[in-house]
Amino acid sequence: MNPAISIRDLHKAYRNGSVVTPVLNGVNLDIAAGELFFITGPSGCGKTTLVSVLCGTLNADTGHVEVLGHNLRTMSANQLARFRAANVGFVFQQFNLIPSLTITENVAVPLRLQNHSPSFARSAAADMLNRVGLGSKLHARPSTLSGGQQQRVAIARALVHQPALVVCDEPTSALDSETGREIMNLLTPNAGDSTRTVIVVTHDPRIQHRAHRIASMEDGLIHQSLHPQADH
Numbered sequence: 757m758n759p760a761i762s763i764r765d766l767h768k769a770y771r772n773g774s775v776v777t778p779v780l781n782g783v784n785l786d787i788a789a790g791e792l793f794f795i796t797g798p799s800g801c802g803k804t805t806l807v808s809v810l811c812g813t814l815n816a817d818t819g820h821v822e823v824l825g826h827n828l829r830t831m832s833a834n835q836l837a838r839f840r841a842a843n844v845g846f847v848f849q850q851f852n853l854i855p856s857l858t859i860t861e862n863v864a865v866p867l868r869l870q871n872h873s874p875s876f877a878r879s880a881a882a883d884m885l886n887r888v889g890l891g892s893k894l895h896a897r898p899s900t901l902s903g904g905q906q907q908r909v910a911i912a913r914a915l916v917h918q919p920a921l922v923v924c925d926e927p928t929s930a931l932d933s934e935t936g937r938e939i940m941n942l943l944t945p946n947a948g949d950s951t952r953t954v955i956v957v958t959h960d961p962r963i964q965h966r967a968h969r970i971a972s973m974e975d976g977l978i979h980q981s982l983h984p985q986a987d988h
């Protein structure tokens with residue numbers, strides 16, 4: 757089986773005027789389709805930079821980045837935007853919901869981006885909100901919900917278009933442990949659903965036993981990859 761993600765010798769530095777900050781220093785990484793893959797490492801080590809490159813929101817300097825059979829390094833900005841809309845769901849620490857929209861409208865955004873009709877998008881969004889336990893809040897604005905509820909909205913938005921890849925950047929750090937557990941239950945691919953690949957960036961030791969594999973980042977490199985559970 758082809759890996760969902762294959763990264764070779766990836767380098768990335770940020771440049772502000774004459775200041776160069778090297779962040780990724782030759783990362784190699786393979787992630788299989790269906791894996792629940794965690795990336796840990798100290799703040800500032802480059803985790804967000806790495807996942808931004810593999811989603812196509814940030815350009816690398818050199819190296820090979822193949823995601824779901826696409827060579828991201830050779831794609832135009834328009835092609836990358838279409839690739840993301842069709843294939844990637846995002847969950848961020850700060851939820852990134854649109855405050856002026858209801859939660860149903862927020863969750864409908866990925867479907868509208870793919871040109872589904874408003875009525876289809878609204879009903880699929882409502883179905884997904886039901887599945888994350890927010891069926892009674894369909895017309896609420898994000899600011900009226902708790903942090904855990906807002907993160908469930910963000911997860912519904914990430915999953916509503918059934919993307920092959922879901923990328924979560926510190927999705928539970930702002931949440932209490934019970935809510936963090938619920939969030940991981942929603943993100944974990946179902947048994948037998950071997951197609952959705954989920955990448956979770958986290959410092960959160962409370963959820964790390966959920967991973968199929970854990971990689972740790974340091975000095976711009978992936979240093980190790982452990983299998984915390986033998987029975988996956």
Ligand SMILES: Nc1ncnc2c1ncn2[C@@H]1O[C@H](COP(=O)(O)OP(=O)(O)O)[C@@H](O)[C@H]1O
Pocket residue numbers: 770771772777779797798799800801802803804805806
């Ligand atoms: N846009 C940027 N311009 C300059 N430096 C940046 C930028 N974004 C991140 N950095 C720096 O790159 C390093 C890695 O950042 P990041 O990938 O966000 O790390 P992490 O997610 O592991 O905390 C940090 O030193 C950070 O300050």
Ligand SMILES: [Mg+2]
Pocket residue numbers: 803804805925
């Ligand atoms: Mg980060």
